[in-house]
Amino acid sequence: MTITIEYYLVLSAFMFLVGVAGVLTRRNAIVVFMCIELMLNSANLTMIAFASFLGSSVGQLFVFFVMTVAAAEAAVGLAIIIAIFRNKLTVNIDEINILKW
Amino acid sequence: MRELIYLTIILPLAGFLINGIFGSRIKNEKVIGIIGSGVIGISFLIALGAFFETLSLPAEQRQIIVTLFNWLNVGGLNVSFAYQVDQLSLVMALIVTGVGFVIHVYSIGYMHGDKGFWRFFAYLNLFIFAMMNLILADNFVLLFLGWEGVGLCSYLLIGFWYDRKFEKSTTSDAAKKAFIVNRIGDFGFLLGMFLIFLTFGSLNFNEVFSKASTFSVPASVYGFITLFLFIGATGKSAQIPLYVWLPDAMAGPTPVSALIHAATMVTAGVYMVARCSVLFASAPQIMIVVAIIGLMTAFFAATIGIVQNDIKKVLAYSTISQLGYMFLAMGVGAFSAGIFHVMTHAFFKALLFLGAGSVIHAMHEEQDIQRYGGLKKYMPHTAITFLIAALAISGIPPLSGFFSKDEILWYSFANGSFILWLVGVITALMTAFYMFRLYFLTFEGKERFGHDKHPHESPKVMTIPLNILAILSVIGGFIGIPEVFSGEHGNQFHNWLAPIFKDADRKLLHFGLHSHFEEILLMVISVIGAAASILLARYIYLKKPEIASRTATRFKGFYNLLWNKYYVDEIYDAVIVNPIVTVSRNVLWKIADNKIIDGTVNGVAKLVDLLSSIIRKVQTGVAQLYALVMVLGIAAALLWIILSF
Numbered sequence: 001m002t003i004t005i006e007y008y009l010v011l012s013a014f015m016f017l018v019g020v021a022g023v024l025t026r027r028n029a030i031v032v033f034m035c036i037e038l039m040l041n042s043a044n045l046t047m048i049a050f051a052s053f054l055g056s057s058v059g060q061l062f063v064f065f066v067m068t069v070a071a072a073e074a075a076v077g078l079a080i081i082i083a084i085f086r087n088k089l090t091v092n093i094d095e096i097n098i099l100k101w
Numbered sequence: 102m103r104e105l106i107y108l109t110i111i112l113p114l115a116g117f118l119i120n121g122i123f124g125s126r127i128k129n130e131k132v133i134g135i136i137g138s139g140v141i142g143i144s145f146l147i148a149l150g151a152f153f154e155t156l157s158l159p160a161e162q163r164q165i166i167v168t169l170f171n172w173l174n175v176g177g178l179n180v181s182f183a184y185q186v187d188q189l190s191l192v193m194a195l196i197v198t199g200v201g202f203v204i205h206v207y208s209i210g211y212m213h214g215d216k217g218f219w220r221f222f223a224y225l226n227l228f229i230f231a232m233m234n235l236i237l238a239d240n241f242v243l244l245f246l247g248w249e250g251v252g253l254c255s256y257l258l259i260g261f262w263y264d265r266k267f268e269k270s271t272t273s274d275a276a277k278k279a280f281i282v283n284r285i286g287d288f289g290f291l292l293g294m295f296l297i298f299l300t301f302g303s304l305n306f307n308e309v310f311s312k313a314s315t316f317s318v319p320a321s322v323y324g325f326i327t328l329f330l331f332i333g334a335t336g337k338s339a340q341i342p343l344y345v346w347l348p349d350a351m352a353g354p355t356p357v358s359a360l361i362h363a364a365t366m367v368t369a370g371v372y373m374v375a376r377c378s379v380l381f382a383s384a385p386q387i388m389i390v391v392a393i394i395g396l397m398t399a400f401f402a403a404t405i406g407i408v409q410n411d412i413k414k415v416l417a418y419s420t421i422s423q424l425g426y427m428f429l430a431m432g433v434g435a436f437s438a439g440i441f442h443v444m445t446h447a448f449f450k451a452l453l454f455l456g457a458g459s460v461i462h463a464m465h466e467e468q469d470i471q472r473y474g475g476l477k478k479y480m481p482h483t484a485i486t487f488l489i490a491a492l493a494i495s496g497i498p499p500l501s502g503f504f505s506k507d508e509i510l511w512y513s514f515a516n517g518s519f520i521l522w523l524v525g526v527i528t529a530l531m532t533a534f535y536m537f538r539l540y541f542l543t544f545e546g547k548e549r550f551g552h553d554k555h556p557h558e559s560p561k562v563m564t565i566p567l568n569i570l571a572i573l574s575v576i577g578g579f580i581g582i583p584e585v586f587s588g589e590h591g592n593q594f595h596n597w598l599a600p601i602f603k604d605a606d607r608k609l610l611h612f613g614l615h616s617h618f619e620e621i622l623l624m625v626i627s628v629i630g631a632a633a634s635i636l637l638a639r640y641i642y643l644k645k646p647e648i649a650s651r652t653a654t655r656f657k658g659f660y661n662l663l664w665n666k667y668y669v670d671e672i673y674d675a676v677i678v679n680p681i682v683t684v685s686r687n688v689l690w691k692i693a694d695n696k697i698i699d700g701t702v703n704g705v706a707k708l709v710d711l712l713s714s715i716i717r718k719v720q721t722g723v724a725q726l727y728a729l730v731m732v733l734g735i736a737a738a739l740l741w742i743i744l745s746f
Contacts, residue, residue: 024729032725097722
């Protein structure tokens with residue numbers, strides 16, 4: 001059995017949907033973060049699959065960018081979450097509604 | 102000098118600005134008074150210079166136009182700040198600045214100690230500025246600027262003592278009345294102006310009038326133009342039915358009354374009709390209306406004047422009556438006679454008002470002639486000058502009023518009808534009667550004032566103006582000696598103004614020649630009548646005072662009718678003012694304002710509030726909900742893209 005690109009895409013789509021569902025439903029901010037990482041990784045998977053399929057290195061190049069940005073984002077995001085936790089003593093998103101006017 | 106005529110407009114404006122801006126800081130009454138009067142005095146000298154220069158030129162060179170700058174240039178309308186110096190505007194300019202100057206000087210004495218002294222002089226200067234614009238304008242728009250300007254100034258000056266009571270209300274109400282009644286007339290004037298522009302394509306006097314004397318325009322158009330213009334004139338010059346503001350104008354300080362009545366505002370309507378004589382001559386039916394309205398005004402105002410007890414009220418009705426004569430003159434085509442009467446009337450009416458002011462001043466604001474009497478002893482200057490003015494207005498020869506009034510009566514007989522003349526003469530007799538009633542009750546007979554009053558002659562700054570005006574009232578008529586007496590030279594005043602009115606005269610149908618014998622006969626009749634009226638007044642009010650009160654009780658109904666001024670104010674209140682107030686209060690305020698306008702405004706606010714209360718539910722502050730919306734949005738967008746392939 002050869003593993004065609006469809007397998008990669010389906011897996012990637014599944015991972016993405018899991019990520020989306022996690023972002024929309026989970027209350028813990030850190031879990032939400034992990035779900036976002038999951039979505040980013042599913043996108044990375046897609047890009048690598050296409051890079052291999054098309055025989056081009058552009059997709060792989062993009063993956064490095066995404067990983068760099070994701071790492072930076074995680075660092076900043078965690079800092080924000082810690083700051084919020086210090087103020088509110090919770091990281092449950094539904095209890096943090098300071099964006100509301 | 103003629104090219105400098107614009108100074109007679111700029112100087113009063115400068116006086117207004119100086120006194121208006123710095124007056125409260127100058128404080129010194131002398132300085133303020135000298136600035137205020139000085140600018141008018143200099144203007145008078147300039148006007149005088151312009152007059153003599155014009156006089157020395159041949160008749161065809163006597164009109165010039167001094168253009169200052171272009172004002173409006175829109176579409177076909179071209180209006181400049183341009184002033185026309187000609188025979189008519191020079192006569193008016195001399196009256197306004199000359200009599201105006203005398204009144205200014207008098208005001209220095211009269212307004213002494215008033216807390217609004219500087220304000221008063223600023224307003225007076227502004228008044229002269231507006232009036233000079235009105236009479237020197239070479240187009241209708243600039244004339245209208247002055248026209249509105251004098252309306253504004255009359256409002257400011259009538260309500261000058263805004264915190265004082267006046268009759269049943271306050272002086273502010275009197276000022277408002279003058280302003281609003283004038284607005285009605287101005288509306289007519291504006292319509293006339295629009296129609297003129299529509300018909301002739303211009304608002305420039307020379308263009309309009311030269312076209313009017315050659316163009317063939319339907320008579321009905323002329324009829325409407327002149328009717329509208331005349332409505333404007335009835336407002337400004339206090340004719341039936343818009344005269345009601347003038348008696349209330351007495352609420353202002355007395356020099357204001359003198360200025361409004363003699364030199365400025367009320368003569369504006371007469372001047373405007375004279376200026377538009379060509380248009381009026383083209384609408385004979387409106388000429389008849391003008392004559393009849395004028396005569397009715399003259400007659401009814403005179404009947405009211407007979408019973409009034411307020412010294413200034415009598416004079417106010419006398420003004421309305423005399424203005425009626427002027428319009429009678431306009432109506433029968435005797436334009437120069439009308440302007441002549443404007444001039445002589447300016448002299449003796451200013452004198453009468455200033456004399457009345459002097460009396461009021463001496464009697465500590467007492468204005469009821471029933472509480473005067475015997476004042477001649479205390480204030481001889483005022484008494485003698487007042488007597489001269491009363492004789493002049495009564496038409497006793499050879500004082501100025503005789504010449505101008507009899508010229509009008511003569512023309513109304515020659516160009517009009519016997520009825521016009523007869524009613525005119527009866528009015529003249531009534532005039533003589535009530536003027537001398539006023540004189541006898543004030544200056545002669547027993548003293549009827551309390552011991553708390555100590556009448557005294559006014560200071561020189563007030564009596565000298567009286568003397569100047571008295572001299573003018575005596576000799577002013579000689580420049581218009583009628584042809585009967587002056588021989589082949591004819592009436593000098595008439596000759597001077599003839600070029601202005603020649604187009605109008607050509608259009609008018611003059612009736613057949615009348616003999617000089619008739620003219621003299623009519624004069625004799627009116628002089629004898631006037632003299633008899635004076636003697637009758639003397640008999641009733643000096644010899645047998647009880648006759649007056651007995652007659653009043655005998656004809657109580659009629660007396661009350663006159664006393665209440667034919668209930669015109671009450672009729673206006675009932676027919677116009679009250680319905681407007683009621684409708685405003687119940688319909689306009691409660692329904693239109695509260696329900697419709699407020700309802701719309703509040704409704705919009707409520708609608709926004711309602712919408713936002715729905716949308717507000719979406720904004721929860723829960724980031725996940727926003728993310729959900731975003732995801733759904735993206736999903737929908739993707740779906741749409743896919744389906745559209």
